[in-house]
Amino acid sequence: MTEKSISEIAPGVHDGEVTLSNGNTFKLSDHSLPEGAVKVFTIDTEGINYQTPSNKPQVKEMRNTLRTLHGMECHITLSDGTNVHLNAQTRLTYPICFSGKERIVEVEGEAYFNVATDKEHPFIIQTPHNMVKVTGTSFNIRAYDDEPEESVTLVNGSVTINHEGEEYPLAPCQHFVYDKNSSQTSIRNVNTELYTSWESGAFFFINKPLEEVFAYLSKWYGFRYSFQDEAAGKVKIGAYLNRYKNMNPIIDMIEDLNLVRISQKDDTLYITTK
Structure with a gap:
């Protein structure tokens, strides 16, 4: 996507x-x-x-x-x-x-x-x-x-x-x-740094399930989201990201793993396994 x-x-x-x-x-x-x-x-x-x-x-x-x-x-x-x-x-x-x-x-x-x-x-x-x-x-x-x-x-x-x-x-x-x-x-x-990187302007995730990653990101970026199946929320990722950039490159990075698909309807992101 x-x-x-x-x-x-x-x-x-x-x-x-x-x-x-x-x-x-x-x-x-x-x-x-x-x-x-x-x-x-x-x-x-x-x-x-x-x-x-x-x-x-x-x-x-x-x-x-x-x-x-x-x-x-x-x-x-x-x-x-x-x-x-x-x-x-x-x-x-x-x-x-x-x-x-x-x-x-x-x-x-x-x-x-x-x-x-x-x-x-x-x-x-x-x-x-x-x-x-x-x-x-x-x-x-x-x-x-x-x-x-x-x-x-x-x-x-x-x-x-x-x-x-x-x-x-x-x-x-x-x-x-x-x-x-x-x-x-x-x-x-x-x-x-895993717990304080936000304070210096970054997101730092190591082997974090997407359900935790999206819960964290949604507070900062102000979006709603829904996992369409349990497996999608359990997919784990690692990343070091700039907190002050738009979220869209983060979405692209997650999709490039070829494990989940992210789509949008109205103001909600929907995440499903591929």
Whole structure:
């Protein structure tokens, strides 16, 4: 199938939606603030940057939420200097400024964290099923509600995952997985690039079944898909791909393996075995 057979599927963009503590919402691409916004941040082409406000007592209880939709990614610098890169379909809830003994945020989806070091104030990330505690480090969290696993991949530094009262410390290059179906946890040594390449602009797959590949790509490219038979979803591929290019060359690459056929009807891709 040639590229002309399928409509152009463009990559995602830098954008996000911010919901303020008063409930008002705005898109970063609007470059304007809604009524009632506390002006403690700036917006640039990649995301939003918070500064420590001078009137801390007034805003210390305020929490905002940054959300990316299908086909969006966004960077945010929190008031303590922590940098977070949100992948598509991700939600981060955070205080306008941190107060108290701990720096606490909540995340659902996928995000890469570079946490500002502050040993006196541990950084706490709450996911739907786990809690991750750090003092200053770089790591990836993947915690999508529609996926069977929740994971943490440590690049450098140290983190401790708390799951139902049990603590799981990670060393660099270790990968923690919580299986939602079996309620089992595991830790193994990994090539961290397999789990963090998206953050630097690439897709990296090694021996991955197409059902996982398409689940991953659909969040970024914003398309719908359907496997017409179970065998098609089990076909495994390996690839290192540019995240910021159109998806059509990826479709061509998969079809060139001569194992599956990909067609389009309306806005849905259909995958069948040959």
